[in-house]
Amino acid sequence: MRKSISSLLEQKKKNDKITMLTAYDYHSAKALDEAGIDVILVGDSLAMVVLGHEDTLSVTVDEMLVFTKAVSRGTKNAIVLSDMPFASYQACEYEAFKNAARFIKEGRANAVKLEGGKEICKSIEIISKANIPVVAHLGLTPQAINALGGYKVQGKNLEAAQKLLDDARFVQDAGACMLVLECVPSKLAQKITQSLNIPTIGIGAGSYCDGQVLVYHDVLGINQDFKPKFVKRFANFNPKEAVKQYIQEVKSGVFPNAEFSFDLNDEWIDKLY
Numbered sequence: 001m002r003k004s005i006s007s008l009l010e011q012k013k014k015n016d017k018i019t020m021l022t023a024y025d026y027h028s029a030k031a032l033d034e035a036g037i038d039v040i041l042v043g044d045s046l047a048m049v050v051l052g053h054e055d056t057l058s059v060t061v062d063e064m065l066v067f068t069k070a071v072s073r074g075t076k077n078a079i080v081l082s083d084m085p086f087a088s089y090q091a092c093e094y095e096a097f098k099n100a101a102r103f104i105k106e107g108r109a110n111a112v113k114l115e116g117g118k119e120i121c122k123s124i125e126i127i128s129k130a131n132i133p134v135v136a137h138l139g140l141t142p143q144a145i146n147a148l149g150g151y152k153v154q155g156k157n158l159e160a161a162q163k164l165l166d167d168a169r170f171v172q173d174a175g176a177c178m179l180v181l182e183c184v185p186s187k188l189a190q191k192i193t194q195s196l197n198i199p200t201i202g203i204g205a206g207s208y209c210d211g212q213v214l215v216y217h218d219v220l221g222i223n224q225d226f227k228p229k230f231v232k233r234f235a236n237f238n239p240k241e242a243v244k245q246y247i248q249e250v251k252s253g254v255f256p257n258a259e260f261s262f263d264l265n266d267e268w269i270d271k272l273y
């Protein structure tokens with residue numbers, strides 16, 4: 001049975017931590033699902049991790065949908081949460097609803113995630129009133145990178161911390177069912193978590209949140225180029241080292257040996273002309 005938003009609320013009440021990881025394709029989604037993850041996030045981080053863009057700004061709804069469909073096909077139990085990309089929900093609530101509905105109808109996602117606070121509450125309201133669960137995202141919001149001026153920890157002074165807490169209350173009141181907090185001091189994340197009824201999910205926000213999220217390629221060590229302070233590698237699947245070994249074994253004839261080859265009776269070989 002697929003997990004539900006209400007099961008996540010129960011987890012918050014019981015202090016049973018919610019687990020979330022990103023996935024962008026069928027196979028990784030299937031692995032996360034079978035491992036028992038609660039939520040799979042089809043993050044717009046795929047713009048960088050999969051598509052090689054320098055930030056998340058260029059990815060489109062159509063592109064996000066390709067990956068959301070693949071993840072949904074690989075998932076039986078986890079909640080599939082899809083990021084709404086930059087410029088698909090900020091300017092007009094009607095557009096926001098139409099785009100959110102595409103993630104549900106075409107992508108078969110179970111919920112959508114939007115970045116921002118008070119300024120996007122109208123969109124959160126209209127989408128959630130149409131029975132599409134909305135997850136909000138505050139703190140370091142990568143779609144605002146040009147305004148923020150870099151990937152920096154947010155809420156580091158009294159005014160900024162108060163604004164984050166106020167925004168968290170606004171998005172909850174607008175109908176958000178969960179809140180991702182990215183790169184905020186742990187004590188502030190704790191205060192926000194205690195102040196809300198909805199679960200908080202942290203990334204670089206310390207241990208007091210109701211759950212945690214990380215990017216798949218970071219967790220497995222596939223991304224060897226970049227490791228922010230908050231990332232823990234749970235495996236070291238270094239693709240470059242594996243490919244170097246492949247090249248070396250092909251060139252030296254070590255691969256493929258008999259174990260990886262198919263036989264044909266010598267008698268037939270001899271009869272070939």
Ligand code: KIV
Pocket residue numbers: 022041042043044045046083180182203213215
């Ligand atoms: O796009 C993403 O992967 C995210 C997480 C970092 C929370 O939004």
